[in-house]
Amino acid sequence: MSVTDPRRSPLHDHHVALGASFAPFGGWEMPVQYSGTVAEHTATREAVGLFDVSHLGKVRISGPGAAAFVDRCLTNDLSRIQPGKAQYTLCCADDGGVVDDLILYLVGPDEVFAVPNAANSAGVGRRLSEVAPEGIAVDDEHDRHVVLAAQGPASPAVLAEVGLLTDADPLDYMAFVDAEWNGRPVRVCRTGYTGERGYELIAPSDGAGVLWDALAAVVAEQGGLPAGLGARDTLRTEAGLPLHGQDLGPDITPLQARCGFAVGWKKDAFWGREALLAEREAGPRRRSWGLRATGRGVPRGHMAVKRGDEVVGETTSGTFSPTLRTGIALALLDTAAGLDEGDVVAVDVRGRTLECEVVTPPFVASHVR
Structure with missing residues (x-):
């Protein structure tokens, strides 16, 4: 594979075996559909869809005061949440344009795990690295993990059946837990990008196929389907969720994109603060x-x-x-x-x-x- 070829998920062979069709997305070759976008969309709304979204970035920021450092850079107020919670936030340029939108997992005051978009992951990591104080490490862990998403009303039953959650502990929205499955760590977070109740799972790339197969088997029992990026796009559009590069971007600010809720307006510092305060005062x-x-x-x-x-x-x-x-x-x-x-x-x-x-x-x- 040449340096210009798209990257592939560690689960690529599993998708091929399921008859997936593929397309380039954010520098990756990812499954667009298996049985058809409409069928996969409907299965997610009515039962459960299983998505491989391993193209999403994975960046670990660690060291003394790592959470406070991230909070000084990104828009949302990380002090609003406690360890074990996740938060939607934005990485903005000085002019208020959106470099990327991402999810932060607050592990503790000294560790934050960030999930940027595929095409922007390296850029977000570089921006953080360039201003990180001594003792703060910003590590690109893109290839170390897969990201899977079980989305839909039957998703709690799927995770309970495979042993990642119990029926009595389905997790609050935007909360996560570090579980163990088949002797390997799996971070389980109740979030997603479909407008349905669901979970995103971050697991080691090595051996991830066993987890995918176990989830896929239970998804089928629940009347669900593996789902590709085609259904992910129709689902997120119905839910009114923005896609970076289209509905958010360097020339589209959080206020213009209805993402002002993800800005900690009372914070003393974050990238793009002055420009965004001026836009809020004048009106977008x-x-x-x-x-x-x-x-x-x-x-x-x-x-x-x-x-x-x-x-x-x-x-x-x-x-x-x-x-x-x-x-x-x-x-x-x-x-x-x-x-x-x-x-x-x-x-x-x-x-x-x-x-x-x-x-x-x-x-x-x-x-x-």
Whole structure:
């Protein structure tokens, strides 16, 4: 394999055996679907889907005061949570643009485990390393772990059946526990990216196939399916969850993307603080909204949104919603246009007008809690 070839999950052969189709994503070759995106989407909403998301980054920050150091860099207020909890946060540039969004696992005051997006993992680690004080280590552990996600209403039963949780201890939302399975450590966190109740598992890459097979067997018993990145995308879009590089990015700030909840506004320091405070004071010039098609057609990303003849924004993500059976999109709309819930706009779908209703995301009610 050349240096330009995409990376593969340690579970690649298991996906091949299941008949998965693959596509490049964030520098990785990952399964897009097995039995079909709609079937996998529906299985996750109604039962359980099993995802391999090992392309996600894994960065350990450790040393005396590691948590306080991370808190001075990233946007959210890490002091709001206790060890054993996870937190959604953002890595911003000085101008307030989003370098990446990520999940932090607070192990203790001297250790934080970060899960950035695949394409941005090295960049986030480098930024932290460049300003880390003496005694703080920032270690890229991307290849040491797999990340699996069991998502859907039957996910607690799946984890209980394989022995990773008990029925009496299903974990609170955004809480994690370090368990042991088959003699190996597995970090189990009740979070995910689908809008459904679910869990993400971080396990050693070596021998991860045994864990995947055990989970897949119980998922099948529960009426679920292995699911690829196609279903992950339709699920997260229905849930109104942003994807970095589309709905968040260097030119899209947290306030524009409705992620202001992940900013510790009262903190004295974090990257991009001054720019974001100034934007909050002035009000963002654009804001993310949901668009639900009222006619036949599917909006995609980077399509003009119009009110009459006036362009008032652009879609950032778009797909067909298997749950709603219609096209949906996330879009950045100019605040000066004064659009609000229930207004009607038009998306230019390759020269054809598609009428859409402006809605507040999510499109489908969340069941994560």
